Amino acid sequence: MTSPTILRMNDLTAQLGLARSTIYKMVRSGDFPPPVKLTGRASGWHSHEIEAFVQGLKSHSPHTSTKP
DSSP: OOOOOEEOHHHHHHHHOOOHHHHHHHHHHTSSOOOEEOSSSOEEEEHHHHHHHHHHHHHTOTTOOOOO
């Protein structure tokens, strides 16, 4: 079992290819996991929540084939 990892905004933008404004817009709309507060001015995201988000995108992708 791996230890929990916190991803910061720079990690997310690099990993997902999304702009920070897009990520925050998706958080506000409820389409993206909310960040956790680390300090008064710092926040991050649990890596397992981001992995689940990405897997959810892959399962809904029209390019994902479910044919036998």
